[in-house]
Amino acid sequence: MEEKKEPRMVNGVNIEQLFGTLDLIKQNPEVAKFKFRATNKWINGTHCQATVRDFYGALKEDTSRQPAVFHMDEPPVLLGNSQGTNPVEYLLVALSGCLTTSLVAHASAKGVKIRSVESRYEGDIDLQGFLGLSEDVPVGYQDIRVYFKIDADASDPEKEDMVRMAQKYSPVFNTITKSAPVSVHLES
Amino acid sequence: MEEKKEPRMVNGVNIEQLFGTLDLIKQNPEVAKFKFRATNKWINGTHCQATVRDFYGALKEDTSRQPAVFHMDEPPVLLGNSQGTNPVEYLLVALSGCLTTSLVAHASAKGVKIRSVESRYEGDIDLQGFLGLSEDVPVGYQDIRVYFKIDADASDPEKEDMVRMAQKYSPVFNTITKSAPVSVHLES
Numbered sequence: 299m300e301e302k303k304e305p306r307m308v309n310g311v312n313i314e315q316l317f318g319t320l321d322l323i324k325q326n327p328e329v330a331k332f333k334f335r336a337t338n339k340w341i342n343g344t345h346c347q348a349t350v351r352d353f354y355g356a357l358k359e360d361t362s363r364q365p366a367v368f369h370m371d372e373p374p375v376l377l378g379n380s381q382g383t384n385p386v387e388y389l390l391v392a393l394s395g396c397l398t399t400s401l402v403a404h405a406s407a408k409g410v411k412i413r414s415v416e417s418r419y420e421g422d423i424d425l426q427g428f429l430g431l432s433e434d435v436p437v438g439y440q441d442i443r444v445y446f447k448i449d450a451d452a453s454d455p456e457k458e459d460m461v462r463m464a465q466k467y468s469p470v471f472n473t474i475t476k477s478a479p480v481s482v483h484l485e486s
Numbered sequence: 487m488e489e490k491k492e493p494r495m496v497n498g499v500n501i502e503q504l505f506g507t508l509d510l511i512k513q514n515p516e517v518a519k520f521k522f523r524a525t526n527k528w529i530n531g532t533h534c535q536a537t538v539r540d541f542y543g544a545l546k547e548d549t550s551r552q553p554a555v556f557h558m559d560e561p562p563v564l565l566g567n568s569q570g571t572n573p574v575e576y577l578l579v580a581l582s583g584c585l586t587t588s589l590v591a592h593a594s595a596k597g598v599k600i601r602s603v604e605s606r607y608e609g610d611i612d613l614q615g616f617l618g619l620s621e622d623v624p625v626g627y628q629d630i631r632v633y634f635k636i637d638a639d640a641s642d643p644e645k646e647d648m649v650r651m652a653q654k655y656s657p658v659f660n661t662i663t664k665s666a667p668v669s670v671h672l673e674s
Contacts, residue, residue, distance in 0.1 A: 310531030312565055319565075320617060330613040334575050338582035340603035343498030346586045348579040350571045355613075356563050363561060366571045370583035373551065375544050377503055377591070383538045383554045385583030386657050387522050391536040392580055394526035395558035395573030397670070398534045400616070403565070415528035421666075425518040425543075428588070428655050429508060437654070438661030444670040454674070461672050466625070467616050469574050473626030477665035478609075480630040482585070484649050486642070 311406035329356050344378035345371040376425075386439070389474075390419040396470035397444065404463040405450070413449040442474070499594035517544050532566035533559040564613075574627070577662075578607040584658035585632065592651040593638070601637040630662070 306313045323330045332355035338348045351365040370385050372378030383391070398415055405412060420443050427437035446464075448457045465471050494501045511518045520543035526536045539553040558573050560566030571579070586603055593600055608631050615625035634652075636645045653659050 307531075310533070312531075315565055320619065323614060323617065323619060327612075327614060330617070330619070332611045332613060334572075334578060334609050334611065336575060336578035336582050336607045338579075338586050338603075338605045338607070340586050340590060340600070343500075344587050344591065345498070346583055346590075346603075348582045350575045350579065353561070353575075360561060360563065363568050368571075368579050368583075370579075370587070372587070373541070373548060375548065377500055377507075380551050383556075384522075385580045385587060386661075387524060387538045387541075388576055388580035388583060389658050389661065390522060390524035391526075391538065391556050391558075392573045392576035393668070394524050394536045395534055395556075395576060398526050398528050399532050399558070399560070399573060402528060402534075403532065404618075412528070415526075415534075417526045419524045419526070421522050423520045423522065423657055424515075425520060426511060426515060427660070428657055429511065429518070430592075430655060431508065431511060431518070436660065436664070436666075438657045438659075438664060439666040442666055442668040444668060445673050446670065447673050454672075458672055461670055465668075465670050467618060469611055469616055469626045470577050471626075471668060471670075472615070472624065473574075473577060473662060474666055475668050476624070476626060478624075478627040478630055478662055480581070480632060480653075480659060480663050482632040482634065482649055482653050482659075484642075484646055485633050485635050 308406040308409055309402055309412045311403055313406065316403070316407060331355070343371075344376065344384075345369070345381045386421070386423060389439070390421060390442070392470045393442070393444070393468075393474065394419055396468040397446075397464045400468040400471075401446075401448075401460050401464035404467055405452075405460050410456070410460070411451040415446065415448050417444060417446045419444050439474075496594040496597055497590055497600045499591055501594065504591070504595060519543070531559075532564070533557070533569045574609070574611060577627070578609060578630070580658045581630070581632070581656075581662065582607055584656040585634075585652045588656040588659075589634075589636075589648050589652035592655055593640075593648050598644070598648070599639040603634065603636050605632060605634045607632050627662075
């Protein structure tokens with residue numbers, strides 16, 4: 299009788315696929331090159347709508363997902379009608395997902411069993427920057443604080459290490475803390 | 487007969503409220519200090535869920551909005567089940583909303599009539615960074631490209647200026663291109 303091999307799952311992460319992907323990339327680093335995309339359409343006032351669908355990665359275009367639409371708006375105190383979460387809050391959402399996924403993926407690769415991961419995020423913005431009232435005030439976030447609570451088969455030092463790995467390997471965390479070049483073009 | 491004053495709206499932006507806010511902040515810069523927040527809860531594998539609700543700004547806590555929930559997941563090629571858009575795509579969503587809102591707000595303050603603003607975003611990530619396969623490859627976005635199409639009562643040089651203002655005053659653009667400190671703590 300043939301034995302059917304089940305994928306080894308740790309915390310819902312397919313470890314066989316993870317290490318298989320690592321081997322593929324070691325053989326051909328081009329496999330690791332991804333292009334992520336979004337489009338945006340202004341609606342009215344501070345209300346706009348972004349759409350995410352396709353991406354490029356693992357040597358091919360992926361158009362398998364349905365379009366995901368995100369509404370963004372400001373609250374009334376910032377001239378909007380709260381018809382969506384605002385863009386600087388979406389940045390915290392992105393950071394939260396990326397740190398969490400990085401933490402879980404790297405802990406799972408080490409075989410650490412996780413029961414729960416919760417985190418909260420708070421960032422300071424001084425709108426004097428956005429409004430052009432001061433050249434001395436940063437326009438972007440001045441400081442972002444993150445607090446993790448982890449329930450896992452791990453000691454406190456091991457949990458501290460999980461939080462360090464999350465920061466070391468999270469693409470959004472590294473984009474924010476180390477910066478990335480953004481070129482903006484006008485098309486006719 | 488009393489004359490009822492209608493707010494002057496340009497592109498859906500309340501210009502009286504905008505200049506009123508500027509005056510308030512000039513009198514008391516504390517009005518401009520905002521704290522934005524999110525929470526995150528891991529679900530399984532690469533799937534997690536963020537929630538945005540309250541924020542602090544204009545000298546008070548704002549809890550008027552309903553909670554907004556965002557699911558994040560990776561596509562199958564990145565070990566997930568596409569139960570949400572992935573975190574690095576959310577970063578592009580945030581950037582798109584912030585550049586668009588900044589562009590519209592600053593053009594509206596100048597009285598420029600806008601008919602449409604559309605933009606698209608593409609960013610490069612080499613997963614050798616995330617996977618720990620190379621210390622030389624950046625973990626975050628290596629390059630992000632943005633393309634705007636604007637239909638407005640403005641000449642091409644004026645549209646170029648609108649795109650420059652968007653970059654100068656967008657908090658998310660400035661967070662990404664100039665970096666921001668993020669401190670990550672473990673709570674017991």
